[in-house]
Amino acid sequence: MDKDAYTSRKLASDQDKDILLSMEDVSVSFYTHRGIVKAVRNLNLKINKGETLALVGESGCGKSVTAHTINQLIPMPPGKIENGKVVFEGRDLLKLDEKEIASLRGDRISMIFQEPMTSLNPVFKIGDQIADVFLAHHNIKKEEAMEKTINLLKLVKIPAPERRIKDYPHQLSGGMRQRAMIAMALASPEPGLLIADEPTTALDVTIQAQILRLIYDLKQDIKMSVLLITHDMGVVAETADRVIVMYAGRKMEEADVYSLFEKPSHPYTQGLLNSLPSNKKYEDAARLEAIKGTIPDLLTIGSECPFENRCPHAMPVCRESFPDETKIDDDHSVWCHYVEGEDASPSSQLVGDQGEK
Amino acid sequence: MLKYIFKRLSLLIPTLFGVVTIVFFMIALSPGDPARVMLGERATAASIEKLRHELGLDKPLYVQYGLYLKRVVRLDLGKSIKSGQKVSEEIRDHLPATVELAVWAMIFSTTVGILLGVLSATRKNSWIDFGSMASALVGVSMPVFWLALVFIMIFSVKLDLFPTGGRMNIRYYFTPISGVYVLDGFIILLKTGDPKVLFSALHHLVLPAIALGTIPLAITARITRSSLLEVLNQDYIKTARSAGIKESRVIYRYALKNALLPIITVVGLQVGMLLAGAILTETVFAWPGIGKWLYHAIEARDYPAVQGGIIFISISFVLINLIVDILYSVVNPKIRLS
Numbered sequence: 248m249d250k251d252a253y254t255s256r257k258l259a260s261d262q263d264k265d266i267l268l269s270m271e272d273v274s275v276s277f278y279t280h281r282g283i284v285k286a287v288r289n290l291n292l293k294i295n296k297g298e299t300l301a302l303v304g305e306s307g308c309g310k311s312v313t314a315h316t317i318n319q320l321i322p323m324p325p326g327k328i329e330n331g332k333v334v335f336e337g338r339d340l341l342k343l344d345e346k347e348i349a350s351l352r353g354d355r356i357s358m359i360f361q362e363p364m365t366s367l368n369p370v371f372k373i374g375d376q377i378a379d380v381f382l383a384h385h386n387i388k389k390e391e392a393m394e395k396t397i398n399l400l401k402l403v404k405i406p407a408p409e410r411r412i413k414d415y416p417h418q419l420s421g422g423m424r425q426r427a428m429i430a431m432a433l434a435s436p437e438p439g440l441l442i443a444d445e446p447t448t449a450l451d452v453t454i455q456a457q458i459l460r461l462i463y464d465l466k467q468d469i470k471m472s473v474l475l476i477t478h479d480m481g482v483v484a485e486t487a488d489r490v491i492v493m494y495a496g497r498k499m500e501e502a503d504v505y506s507l508f509e510k511p512s513h514p515y516t517q518g519l520l521n522s523l524p525s526n527k528k529y530e531d532a533a534r535l536e537a538i539k540g541t542i543p544d545l546l547t548i549g550s551e552c553p554f555e556n557r558c559p560h561a562m563p564v565c566r567e568s569f570p571d572e573t574k575i576d577d578d579h580s581v582w583c584h585y586v587e588g589e590d591a592s593p594s595s596q597l598v599g600d601q602g603e604k
Numbered sequence: 605m606l607k608y609i610f611k612r613l614s615l616l617i618p619t620l621f622g623v624v625t626i627v628f629f630m631i632a633l634s635p636g637d638p639a640r641v642m643l644g645e646r647a648t649a650a651s652i653e654k655l656r657h658e659l660g661l662d663k664p665l666y667v668q669y670g671l672y673l674k675r676v677v678r679l680d681l682g683k684s685i686k687s688g689q690k691v692s693e694e695i696r697d698h699l700p701a702t703v704e705l706a707v708w709a710m711i712f713s714t715t716v717g718i719l720l721g722v723l724s725a726t727r728k729n730s731w732i733d734f735g736s737m738a739s740a741l742v743g744v745s746m747p748v749f750w751l752a753l754v755f756i757m758i759f760s761v762k763l764d765l766f767p768t769g770g771r772m773n774i775r776y777y778f779t780p781i782s783g784v785y786v787l788d789g790f791i792i793l794l795k796t797g798d799p800k801v802l803f804s805a806l807h808h809l810v811l812p813a814i815a816l817g818t819i820p821l822a823i824t825a826r827i828t829r830s831s832l833l834e835v836l837n838q839d840y841i842k843t844a845r846s847a848g849i850k851e852s853r854v855i856y857r858y859a860l861k862n863a864l865l866p867i868i869t870v871v872g873l874q875v876g877m878l879l880a881g882a883i884l885t886e887t888v889f890a891w892p893g894i895g896k897w898l899y900h901a902i903e904a905r906d907y908p909a910v911q912g913g914i915i916f917i918s919i920s921f922v923l924i925n926l927i928v929d930i931l932y933s934v935v936n937p938k939i940r941l942s
């Protein structure tokens with residue numbers, strides 16, 4: 248990726264380094280009739296003000312559960328937050344009551360979802376749905392809320408918003424619906440955190456780029472932070488400041504985006520990057536072809552490294568314990584027994600080799 | 605929208621034709637000679653033959669059918685054998701009582717049913733949920749007439765809270781205005797300031813309306829619960845919550861309007877059941893409506909009355925379903941626009 252572009256992005260996020268949100272040692276399980284699904288385990292994460300943090304990993308690794316833990320949308324039961332803290336602007340969200348958390352939702356913490364087709368209410372007009380969010384957070388009249396709605400639809404570049412507010416969701420295209428969803432998420436005077444849970448997965452590539460651009464521009468204008476959930480490394484490279492790679496409910500690697508693409512250190516991250524179709528760089532690394540196998544059953548998973556059954560470097564110790572943090576760099580950590588820190592280790596050697604090309 | 609209604613209306617004609625035909629053959633082919641039954645065991649062959657001729661029963665079936673169709677098209681349902689009055693007039697006289705009973709039973713079953721369903725769905729697996737779903741199960745398995753009798757025994761005979769039957773305290777000399785007594789009572793209250801007719805009408809309504817409404821209530825509660833549970837799992841509910849919409853609004857506005865579609869269908873279907881249930885309820889509570897009238901007509905083998913009554917009830921059923929479908933399209937924008 249383009250280093251200058253990255254540096255300017257990094258500088259922008261460095262200016263405002265206070266932490267907006269931090270999750271500390273959070274574990275979330277689902278108590279189902281089949282057993283306990285350990286969806287997220289001992290997760291630590293922080294998002295700085297004005298920063299875009301990407302959460303990546305394949306389907307079922309706990310990205311959405313992590314997001315829903317922040318704004319408390321985990322259905323309980325069957326869900327249960329086993330331990331940990333979610334600190335947002337100095338308050339532990341897990342200790343707030345339903346009313347306090349509801350007043351944060353859509354106001355300081357907004358969310359857009361993966362499926363624009365099903366995420367808008369089919370029996371209400373677009374305008375009414377967005378205006379309703381204004382009405383929930385501001386002491387204003389319906390007409391004023393409608394006016395604000397029209398302005399917002401302009402902001403997200405929906406053409407002819409005066410007419411569009413009278414449409415039902417099924418009358419809009421997928422891209423338009425996603426824009427309407429973004430508008431809804433912005434119906435707040437000062438959004439703090441925008442959680443975008445795979446906001447573009449359901450859209451085709453050109454629309455996808457437009458939507459990502461829109462989120463990026465809005466973020467610059469409004470100075471909010473974004474938690475971007477995706478399984479698309481291309482999207483990460485385009486938009487993120489920092490990245491967390493998740494696998495089977497665990498954090499595997501955390502780095503600033505530049506360092507992650509330069510020195511991917513976890514075998515899983517390497518596999519993810521390797522499976523990117525456009526990525527020439529890793530093509531000849533024969534051992535790291537697209538990851539074979541599937542994610543382990545979250546019901547039976549123990550204290551081993553969950554990647555152990557698919558990992559080309561798996562060793563006996565990997566079955567026994569989940570690795571501790573290994574620092575690659577200031578802004579780069581990895582959780583893997585195979586990686587051994589900043590000095591010449593087998594894996595950094597390996598990564599170095601590839602970097603040479 | 606208009607086009608949709610028009611389409612539905614034009615489909616009505618074959619449906620009604622079918623209904624009228626089925627009623628005719630059901631009665632024509634049912635065993636027993638109406639003339640003989642009507643005149644009793646000791647009638648002479650000559651008098652039976654005379655009545656058969658009067659009723660047109662001596663003509664071939666297809667001729668009877670043709671004559672019958674001709675009459676029905678002119679809305680002529682014939683004369684009651686028992687009273688000699690026109691069947692259509694008898695229906696008109698008894699209709700308000702049934703409408704009043706059915707409407708209150710419907711109001712009761714729908715409001716309480718939806719409320720119970722919502723409570724069960726939002727407190728899934730709590731004792732409220734188990735309690736109301738268990739009672740709903742008991743409710744649907746209860747025969748109406750039995751329930752009516754139990755109500756009379758407990759609330760009228762033992763506790764003396766409600767009258768055992770009828771629509772109005774017989775000591776009130778009162779000439780019906782619309783025939784819908786609650787409405788009449790209200791008009792009298794406005795005119796004379798005397799509430800006793802209104803109160804008496806309501807007082808008489810409580811038990812029959814609840815008895816008649818119990819089964820529909822149970823069904824409505826169950827469909828509301830399952831429909832709402834399904835809707836509450838939808839993405840757009842998560843969207844509404846994540847946008848900070850108050851939980852009560854999420855449920856009663858965002859979710860319920862979506863859950864309403866199957867509820868409307870089921871409530872609409874219950875109108876037919878309500879009409880059937882009305883026959884039994886009215887009989888037990890001596891409620892002078894179509895149901896009780898039809899019951900007596902069947903008992904007396906008053907064939908024209910039975911035929912007219914069944915045609916009337918069937919057509920009402922078809923029309924009510926049409927109204928339900930139109931209502932459905934009002935709630936669901938996808939049907940309305942396509």
Ligand SMILES: Nc1ncnc2c1ncn2[C@@H]1O[C@H](COP(=O)(O)OP(=O)(O)OP(=O)(O)O)[C@@H](O)[C@H]1O
Binds near residue numbers: 284312
């Ligand atoms: N309500 C629930 N009941 C039971 N299990 C659940 C529930 N919600 C999530 N899970 C489980 O938690 C795990 C993580 O799910 P999650 O939705 O967070 O995955 P994800 O990373 O967002 O995947 P995707 O990319 O497909 O959206 C999955 O194994 C899933 O089956």
Ligand code: SF4
Binds near residue numbers: 514
């Ligand atoms: S800990 Fe072991 S199994 Fe897990 S990724 Fe590292 S080397 Fe592979």
Ligand SMILES: [Mg+2]
Binds near residue numbers: 310312444
């Ligand atoms: Mg997800």
